[in-house]
Structure formats: structure tokens, C-alpha cells
Amino acid sequence: MKPFTTLTGIVAPLEALNVDTDQIIPKQFLKRIERTGYEDFLFFDWRFKSDGTPNPDFEMNAPRYAGASILLTKDNFGCGSSREHAPWALNDYGIRCILATSYADIFYNNCFNNGMLPIVLPVETIERLFKEVRASEGYKLTVDLPKQTITTPVGSAIAFELDPFKKECLLNGWDQIGLTLRHEDRIAAFEKAREAAH
């Protein structure tokens, strides 16, 4: 997995509560057996009109947000289905970091397993960022994972919390299976003890 350290990028706003993974990537695109190539399916039903052309009413489609690598949204992002196709689609589209007031559990974990950083911020901060993003075209934020700060274009820094183990995994781009397999002897001992008990 690619390590995540710092990121500077365009911020795209998605003003909605409870964005479920069915919206992030609708079911018809879950039939593929590949792990990549999902960028064109992200927010499909919102992003495109029924004739397949971009929907001008979908805010992220505005040219000013082209190339965004940070997604700004609201409460309970990623709820619903456990489909990892949701973070895959975001990642393939270029989103590496998400800012929201809260996330659904499974989606949140799935992000880290793809080297993506979902950040939880207080509602006032999120509301302020929505205003700032819309007020200036080309608005960029810099996310510094080692320092756990987000820096705005005028240089003000916003601190964020993160579980130390998740941070360590992201910074190093660790393969979780490899991490666990370092303790293979413990797994084997656990299995043996259970067999003996039964």
C-alpha cells in the first residue's frame, strides 16, 4: 500500500447528510471482478444525467473542482452497504482524503485499508470550510498526517484526532495481513488451545 504522509489538493464540496455507499457507487458497477477502474462510476446517479452527460446541477462537476483530491462532506458519510467499491471509486477518481463530521464504521475502516485518510472534524469547522471552499476558486488545503494538521490557504491550522495505530499504518503503508502474520505463532497456539478445550 502507498504510504500517506502529506497532501495538498483542491477541495470538492458534497453537501449532503447520510451519503450511503449506494450513492457513492451504485450496484450495477459491483459486478466487476477487478479492484481498480471505478472512477467513472463514482456518484454515478448524481454525476450524470440519464443520457450519460454530466449533470450541471451536481456541484462537484463544476470545472473549478476538477482534479480534487480532498472531499468535504457532512454527517454519517459512507453508511449502508459494506462494499469496498466505495473507497475504490473515490480513490480511482483521485480522492485521497475526506473531511466530514462523522462516518459509518465499515466505510471508515475500508478507507484506511486503501491508504486513504478520512478525517473527523467538528460541525462548526466543516460549515466554515464549506463557506471558504465556495468563496474562492482553486481553494486548496494541505493535510499533514505526521503533525495531524490541516492548513488553509491563509495559513491557519486545524488540528485533527486520529487513532495512533491507524496513523502508523497509513504513514508506513503497512500491509495489514503481513502485520498479522508476524503473530502467526499466536494464531496457531490459539487454535491449538481451542481444539484441546473441545
Add this chain to the structure above:
Amino acid sequence: MAKNIYEKIWEAHVVHEEPGQDCILYIDRHYVHEVTSPQAFEGLRLAARKVRRPNLTFATMDHNIPTTDRSKPIEDPMSAQQVETLKANCAEFGIACFDMKDRRNGIVHVIGPELGLTQPGQTIVCGDSHTSTHGAFGALAFGIGTSEVEHVLATQTLLQKKSKTMEIRVDGVLPLGITAKDIILAIIGKIGTAGGTGYVIEYTGEAIRSLSMEGRMTVCNMSIEAGARAGLISPDEKTCEYLKDREYLRDQDHEALAKAWRAWASDPGCTYDRTVVLNAAGIEPQVTWGTSPGMVASITGKTPVLAQIADTNTRLAAEKALQYMDLAEGTPIQQIPINKMFFGSCTNGRIEDLRAAAKVVKGYKVSPKIEQALVVPGSHQVKMQAEKEGLDTVFKEAGFEWREAGCSMCLAMNADILQPGDRCASTSNRNFEGRQGKGGRTHLVSPAMAVAAAIKGHFVDIRGWKFNG
């Protein structure tokens, strides 16, 4: 010290723990289906890894498969490829696979309990958020992503952090006509779709205890819709009785097993991080009106009036939902007409659900306003049992379509799909925009409420239903 069931299961499954890291938790059962597994098996191949415990892993095809004639090949080439890929992966890695023609086939969360694979005290995972269903048996069961599927295949463990615990107690006797589906929808309406985030829920109280195992599965199934990864119910006599002589438990000492299973139940006097209490007497038949399961009202209620919603974000979300659902503010729920009905899913596709619905249907016909009314059993065994009891005839005579088992229109990955503008009464679990088909509108209800709506052409209060025979 008195412990709750979650604490007991957690402690019994910790393989390794060290400060500053997630715990390595042992997984007893891993269920696999065709949609969220191909990339995990591919990952194993790329890293030259094996499946550590193929005998603890069970696969089925459910999401993508047709509910029509099984003797014909799958028409959609991509669905066919995914189904074939699962079959090939299971053969390669030595995993039991209940394919479309196997008598044990069905929705993964229906067949696990049905076959006796799901048992109290287990840790159970699957690449599917409704894995919480198995919590009804007093198992710690939750959905995982595909990377985690690969992790479990390779190591039979998961990296986990201990959750907080929430007790949801439903006191009192459930009024006539109120079902498990109404209980869970009322709970989600009360605590919200993120109310359970970060928690594992234990459902307790007289009303929960009074539910059958099928009803308990319905409640635990939708824990994820309340934001909780897992929801469970302490095992009791009903749990043990349900599991007796199930396929994977035959020839075992039932009494010894039952004794061990009951020991997992929460101790008297145990504590939780949070407790929420509902009174069963206050629960009415529930109908969702919006695009999130928390947007729910009683059958005697109305859609919301926007000016009465104080919080701006909540008001905007309600406004957007009413717009998508093409409903005016303050519309009485009983005046909402439907043109489609879907019965089925891992929430309400079991034999008891079919029996309850057939009781309502007997002697009636589907309204001429209904363009399609699908009845999809949750598993092949459920279908066989229903046919043995003649329930299929009741549905068919009334004008419902009787189908083969599968996930079907709950997520509409197969050909069972809503058209833009359709309005569907559905016994499934999610009313998200486009969930049952782009532009389709879903109202979540109990099985009895769904078929009653199909008969009348609009939602009705099942408590006033005139039953025939």
C-alpha cells in the same frame, strides 16, 4: 464481575494484544458471496497466500443470481462471470460453496442459521453489512470490506478495536399486529441512522424475548441501519431449540451444546456504556417515507412538515428526500399509493415472514393498480417449506409472482429492478435513492403491511385487517 455478552465473546477470541495496536481477534465463521470476494481471492493469489482455515469458510451465491428459471444460464454476462469466479475460487482454495443449484443455496444470512453454521458465542464475519443478522443467535457478527475478507481468508483473524456497548431494551408486550420489523424501524426512528455508530448493540427486554428466532434476526439485521456494526441478543431456550438437529449440528450432543451456548448470555447486573428504553405498547406499524431508514412514520402518521424541523441540515435532507420520493409535506401515510411490491431479503425472507404474509393474503387479490408483486423466499429451503405448507398457492392465486430464492430486488443487482418513478412497498432494509432501481421509490414495511398494501393499492393499517379463515 458481571459481564455482558459482547465482553464475553470478545475476551474469548482475543489472539494477541499489545499496547498501541488493534487486537487480533479470532474469527469462527467466514461467509463469502460472489460480489465482495473476487478481489480478495485475487489478492491472495498475487501474494501467494493460502486460505488458513477453508473448513471455517462457507460460500453462497445470492446477490447476483436470477430468481426465475434456474435451469437456464444467467443472461447478464457480468453476473455470470462473477458467479463462475466464485465457484472457481472456492474450488481452488478448498471452500464449501452452495451454488445456485445446491439445495442449501440462499441468501447468506438466511442459510447460515438455517444450516446450523451460525451458533451462540461465535465471531462471524462476511463481506456484507447485514452480517449483523447472525447476532440474533448471540454471536458477534458484523460486515467487513473486501480487504478484510482477504485478511480473514489469509489469517482467520481480524484487527479490531473493542467497541462501546449499548443496551436497547424494549419493555412490555408487543401489541397485536406489531412485528419485529416495526420494532427495529421504531428504534432507528428514535436513535437515528448514526445513533449506533461505534457501538455493539444488545437487544433486551420482554418484547425482544417474546420474538421468535426469525423475528430476532429481523431486528439484528437492521442494526447496521442504526449505524451499529453488530447487534445481538443473548441466547436462550428458543435459540437452542431453533438450532437443534440443523444440518451442521446433527449427531452432536445437543444438551451439552445448549448448556455451553446459554453460558454466553449476559450476566444479571452487567453494565453497558449506554442504555435506550422503548415501550412496546407505544409501537405502531411503521412505514418509511424518505430515503434513509430513519425517515420513518407510524401508519397513522404523516410525512413531515418542513417548517416544523428545527435543525437546518435535517430540514434540507427531509426536503430533498420528499422531492426524490415525490411526496408533499404532511401527506397521510395511508394515502400513499404504490404500484410495485417486493417481499423478500435477509431482513424478512424467512418462513415465518411468508406465513404471516400468506395469512393476510388469503382470500384477497392483488389490486389492479399493482404492476408487479414479487414474493422471493430467502433460501431454497424456505421455498421448499413454504410449498409444503401450500403458501405458494395462496400467493399465486392472489396474483403474486412466486420466485426462486436470492437477494433480488432488495438491491436489484439481478433483473428484479424498479423503473424510474415506481413506488414500491418493500420488506427489505434500505430505502436509499435508487437502491431498488434508478429513480425507484422504496417504502420499508413489515411483510404483513407490504402484502396488505399490494392488495389495497396503498398503505393500510394492518391492525384493522379483515382476515379470511
